[in-house]
Amino acid sequence: MSGARGGLQAVWTVAVFVFILTPIASLVVFSFNADRFPSLPWGGFSLVWYEAILEDQTVRDAMWRSLRVSASVSVLATFIGFAAAYTDYRYNFTGKMPYLALAALPPTVPVLILGLGMLSFFSMIDLVGTLRAVIAGHVVICAPFAMALIRMRLADMSPDLEPAAWNLGASRWRTMATVTLPWCLPSIFAALAITAAVSFDEFMIAWFVSGLEETLPVRILALLQGQVSPRINAIGSLVFFVSGLLVVIAQLLTWRRGAT
Amino acid sequence: MTDRTSQRRRRIDGFALFWGAPSFLWQGVFFLAPLIVLVAMSFWVVRNFRLTPDFVFGNWERMLTRDYFWAGYGYTFQLALLVALLASLIAFPVAHYLAFRARPGIRRLAIFLLITPFFTSYLVRIYSWKIILSTEGVLNVMFGWLGLGPFGMIDNAFGAVVGYLTLCLPLVIIIQVFALSAVGRALIGAAHNLGAPPLRTTLTVTIPAARIGLILAATFAFILSFGDYVSPTYLGGGTPPTMSILVVDQTKSGNHWPRASVVAVTMVLTLVTVLFAALFAAYGRPGKKT
Numbered sequence: 050m051s052g053a054r055g056g057l058q059a060v061w062t063v064a065v066f067v068f069i070l071t072p073i074a075s076l077v078v079f080s081f082n083a084d085r086f087p088s089l090p091w092g093g094f095s096l097v098w099y100e101a102i103l104e105d106q107t108v109r110d111a112m113w114r115s116l117r118v119s120a121s122v123s124v125l126a127t128f129i130g131f132a133a134a135y136t137d138y139r140y141n142f143t144g145k146m147p148y149l150a151l152a153a154l155p156p157t158v159p160v161l162i163l164g165l166g167m168l169s170f171f172s173m174i175d176l177v178g179t180l181r182a183v184i185a186g187h188v189v190i191c192a193p194f195a196m197a198l199i200r201m202r203l204a205d206m207s208p209d210l211e212p213a214a215w216n217l218g219a220s221r222w223r224t225m226a227t228v229t230l231p232w233c234l235p236s237i238f239a240a241l242a243i244t245a246a247v248s249f250d251e252f253m254i255a256w257f258v259s260g261l262e263e264t265l266p267v268r269i270l271a272l273l274q275g276q277v278s279p280r281i282n283a284i285g286s287l288v289f290f291v292s293g294l295l296v297v298i299a300q301l302l303t304w305r306r307g308a309t
Numbered sequence: 310m311t312d313r314t315s316q317r318r319r320r321i322d323g324f325a326l327f328w329g330a331p332s333f334l335w336q337g338v339f340f341l342a343p344l345i346v347l348v349a350m351s352f353w354v355v356r357n358f359r360l361t362p363d364f365v366f367g368n369w370e371r372m373l374t375r376d377y378f379w380a381g382y383g384y385t386f387q388l389a390l391l392v393a394l395l396a397s398l399i400a401f402p403v404a405h406y407l408a409f410r411a412r413p414g415i416r417r418l419a420i421f422l423l424i425t426p427f428f429t430s431y432l433v434r435i436y437s438w439k440i441i442l443s444t445e446g447v448l449n450v451m452f453g454w455l456g457l458g459p460f461g462m463i464d465n466a467f468g469a470v471v472g473y474l475t476l477c478l479p480l481v482i483i484i485q486v487f488a489l490s491a492v493g494r495a496l497i498g499a500a501h502n503l504g505a506p507p508l509r510t511t512l513t514v515t516i517p518a519a520r521i522g523l524i525l526a527a528t529f530a531f532i533l534s535f536g537d538y539v540s541p542t543y544l545g546g547g548t549p550p551t552m553s554i555l556v557v558d559q560t561k562s563g564n565h566w567p568r569a570s571v572v573a574v575t576m577v578l579t580l581v582t583v584l585f586a587a588l589f590a591a592y593g594r595p596g597k598k599t
Contacts, residue, residue: 055406055410058402058405058406058410059406059410061402061403061406062402062403062406062407062411062419065399065400065403065478065482066403066419066422068474068475068478069422069423069426069475069478069479070422070426071437071441072433072434072435072437072438072441072475073426073429073434073437075437075440075441075447076433076434076436076437079440086440086445087440088440088443088445088446088447088450089447089450089451090450128331129331129332129335130332132327132328132329132330132331132332133328133329133331133332135328136325136328136329136332139325139328140325140329148329148332148333151332151333151336151337151340151341152332152333152336155336155340157532158344158577159532159535159536159537159553159576159580160536161536161537161538161553161556161557161573162344162347162536162556162573162576162577163340163343163344165347165556165560165566165569165570165573166343166344166346166347166570166573167339167343168560168566169343169346169347169350169360169566169570170342170343170346170347171343173346185339186339188335188339189335189336189339189340192332192335192336196332221324222324243428246428246429247428250428250429250430250431250432252432253538257560266430266432269432269433269436270432273432273436273439273543277439277440277443281433281436282437285430285433285436285437288430288433289429289430289433292428292429292430293425293429295428296424296425296428296429297425300421300424300425
């Protein structure tokens with residue numbers, strides 16, 4: 050292989066990664082800049098923007114709502130994802146294909162379209178303007194991620210393991226609790242983290258159905274319509290740290306399995 | 310056959326139902342029902358500011374005969390197509406490098422870095438681009454040091470494309486890396502041994518062998534950009550409006566949900582058509598089955 054070509058390719062690869070990571074780096078860096086407009090020259094290190102958002106009641110309320118929503122979503126979506134993954138693993142039945150399609154397809158529909166559909170349907174059943182509406186919508190797009198993660202883990206479990214436990218006299222519930230669930234535990238934790246991260250960041254469905262119950266990303270969307278302000282950098286950095294942390298946790302949990 | 314069915318029915322019991330039902334029920338009620346309502350609503354009417362079930366084609370007629378609708382449709386389609394192409398071209402050397410040349414440790418780190426943005430606030434990243442690319446932003450300040458600019462990099466198609474690429478590139482690179490990794494090294498080695506230069510090997514052996522993944526990656530880029538609202542609004546300036554902006558405008562300010570749902574249903578039909586065309590291109594090319 051020609052060295053020059055490989056070198057050029059490496060430079061290109063680095064450039065593309067710089068493009069992908071630049072907005073995140075710039076966001077965090079300028080959240081500590083004292084100046085009113087986040088640009089060069091550097092105006093000095095400061096925490097004023099973080100203080101400003103922590104004193105802002107609307108931001109604190111929105112943060113609290115987002116945390117509640119993403120906690121509920123992660124538990125619900127992970128349970129539903131696990132149930133669907135286990136059903137796919139254990140059972141064969143007529144209509145399994147449409148069943149799995151329904152369980153897996155939601156993330157492929159643009160959130161904008163889901164949001165509009167949910168807004169109209171939820172307004173018929175009087176759910177619009179509540180956090181429960183946001184939770185219901187987020188579980189729809191999060192459960193498939195949980196299902197995929199857990200199904201990958203189940204694929205590594207011998208299909209004879211459960212029947213062995215049954216033959217030894219354990220009931221199916223007991224087998225589930227003492228064999229299947231412990232086996233899936235790393236992927237369950239990973240699914241909890243990933244679904245929490247997806248919900249914490251999601252703004253389109255939340256924007257359509259939340260009404261006045263703004264979640265944090267919806268608050269950011271509202272701020273974006275106003276002037277550029279380093280306060281958005283500060284909120285954005287917080288949001289990024291929370292979801293980034295969750296994703297890193299999820300990746301470490303799924304990786305440890307790959308290593309052993 | 311009937312014996313087996315009845316046997317199977319007896320086995321579908323409380324335990325199986327407990328695990329099988331939740332996904333079906335939840336997605337049926339909160340995913341399928343809203344989509345059905347969305348389609349139905351495109352035939353409803355708004356009377357005295359109230360949504361009334363009906364079966365009229367007025368909304369369709371009204372939207373499909375408007376020039377701004379088709380202008381928006383064409384603009385959105387072109388942008389999404391451009392992004393699918395651009396993202397594929399930009400990503401390919403990266404994916405090729407990661408799949409064939411990078412050490413395993415580097416590859417794992419790269420995949421890690423690519424997965425992380427996929428799950429972290431896209432909205433916030435677009436905001437960040439907005440200030441980087443703005444007239445007083447970092448890039449224009451730097452151009453100013455060189456005596457250039459300022460360049461208008463937001464509120465136009467360029468800005469929108471930067472945003473779309475931010476959204477699509479990580480996913481496109483990941484899919485391409487997997488597609489290329491699946492191409493046997495033996496195949497590429499054979500091409501080398503037969504005397505093909507590297508570029509020719511890539512064009513005539515690697516790309517055809519990885520065709521399915523490459524087409525899939527481009528399709529995802531198209532789908533993501535076609536439906537995105539944030540980039541065309543905050544980086545693209547909102548003019549001409551994309552399909553997504555039409556939907557939001559009709560819903561939020563126009564308060565005319567049936568017209569919004571006409572646009573949304575048109576988008577879904579377009580995406581399904583594109584998806585099937587892509588699957589056909591990837592799998593169904595007659596006489597070229599592998």
